[in-house]
Amino acid sequence: MSHNFANRMQSVPRSFIREILKVTQDPTVISFAGGLPNPALFPSEALAEAARTVIADHGGETLQYSTTEGHPPLREWIAARYRERDGLDVSADDIMITTGSQQALDLMAKVLIDPGDTIVMESPGYLGAIQxxxxxxxxxxxxxxxxxxxxxDALERALAKNPKLFYAVTSFQNPSGLTYSDEKRQAVAEMLKGTDTVFAEDNPYGDLRFAGERQRPLMAYRPEKSLLLGTFSKIAAPGFRIGWVVADPDLRHKLVTAKQAADLHTSTVSQRIVHRWLEDNDLDEHIAKICDCYGTQCNAMLTAADEFFPEEVTLTRAEGGMFLWAEMPEGCSSMKLFDLAIKEKVAFVPGNPFYVDGRDANTLRLNYTNAVPETITEGMKRLGKCMKDYIASL
Incomplete structure (x- = not known):
């Protein structure tokens, strides 16, 4: 059947990871492909209790339509955390709740981007934002x-073209796992001052630090014309689809209008359950458990890479987050490696979809948060063998 689709659909890639996840449904496949939090760390019992409480005590309000901006007590909780931890001058009025931070990307694009506008992306960059x-x-x-x-230097050249938007994941970047230093954050902020470029700082992984020192959001150094995105998907549970965006009044009002056209408001039930859980539990204690687990899993992956990967392959050394980024020698194809690896029952995400130019990349993303250390070691052993065989065949 033929359809007369909008022109914009011709340039939009399908989610590469969603396609790969179909392959990894086989339980014998060890998957480093998805960006999945460890489900063993979901606070299921505490969330169930929070759900019972909000339905029992506020059933009518919890099950009713709500305001587009989001549940006021939840927005105030988020704002207070920014003020206390990062020294940001943020109030509840500056925050809009979104259906996951992915919706914030969509709304931001609707509000800011016209066809042909220049935007700046990291390379490699988050494929969900590219999409x-x-x-x-x-x-x-x-x-x-x-x-x-x-x-x-590259950023200076890009900003000289007066881009509409600069989007970045500044802490434990997806896909590389790398983090902006304080010096780089301040330098980027200085470069942005006086420009018309909106800086969108996506920070889904900032709380997942298991080594090193916490950094303040870049917004602390350049609050004007900036957006700051956050989510509970990595520190509570992704199924709630609760994210948020911090924005100045002009930007926020446009985002609210765009969200009204998209879904009216994010699930009232989810917002109230998450807020009740936050009020009744120690979030920092919960995050510490996550970080302890992820640190162990990351170390297992790095140790296995040192043992099983070829010397020609380099790997980032993350201090938090959920990903490591491997680079094979020039001329290698991570897509060809994927075809070999899946035969050995191990999966990863080839680097191709993280670049806007569609290159046949020699890089790949590895997720360590959704497998126990023993499984990680076995998967890395399989992958290392595939790498050695592939490189030797060139």
Whole structure:
């Protein structure tokens, strides 16, 4: 059947990871592909108790329509945490609750991007953002991510083109696992001051630090014309689809209008359950458990890589988050490696979808949060063998 689709759909890639996850449904496949939190760490019992409480005590309000901006006590809780931990001058009025932070990307693109507008992306960059932004047909300028943040010379050249938007994941970047240093955050903020470029800082992984020192959001150094995205998907449970965006009044009002057209408001039930859980439990204690577990899993992956990967393959050394980024020698194809690896019952995400130019990449993303250390070791052993065989065949 033939359909007359909108032109914008021609340039929008399908979610590569969602396609790979179909392959990994086989229980014999060890998957490092999905960006999945460890379900053993979901606070299921505490959330169930929170659900019972809000339905029993506030059933009518909990099951009713709500305001687009979101549940006021939840917004105030988020704002208070920013004020106390990061020294940000943020109030509940500055926050809009979204259906996951992925919706914030979509709404941001609707509000800011016209066809042909220039936007700046990290390279490699988050594929969910690439998918959301490509719907609106922008021109991309890319900036390489180094061990401590963006290539500042490349960013300066990109900003000279007066881009509409600069999007970045500043802590434990997806896919690389790398983090902007405090020095780079301040340098980027100085470069953005005086420009018309909106800076969108996505921070889904910032709380998942198991080594090193916590950094303040870049918004602390350049609050004007900035957006800050957050989510409970990585620290509570992704099934609730509760995210948020911090924005100045002009931006926020436009985002609210766009959200009203999209879904009226995020699930009232989910918002109230999450807020009740936050009020009745120690979030920092819960996060500490997550970080302890992820630190062990990350160390298992790094140790196995040192033992089983070829010397020619390099790997990032993350201090938190959910991912490591491997790079094979020039001329290698992670897609060809994937075909070999899946035959050995191990999966990863090839680097291709993390680049806006569609290159045949020699890089790959590895997730360590959804497998126990013993499984990680076995999977890395299988993958290391595939790498050695593939490189030797070139």
């Amino acid at each position: 959301a932004f490509s719907m609106f047909e922008p021109k991309y300028e890319t900036v390489n991510v180094t061990a401590d943040g963006p290539d500042l």
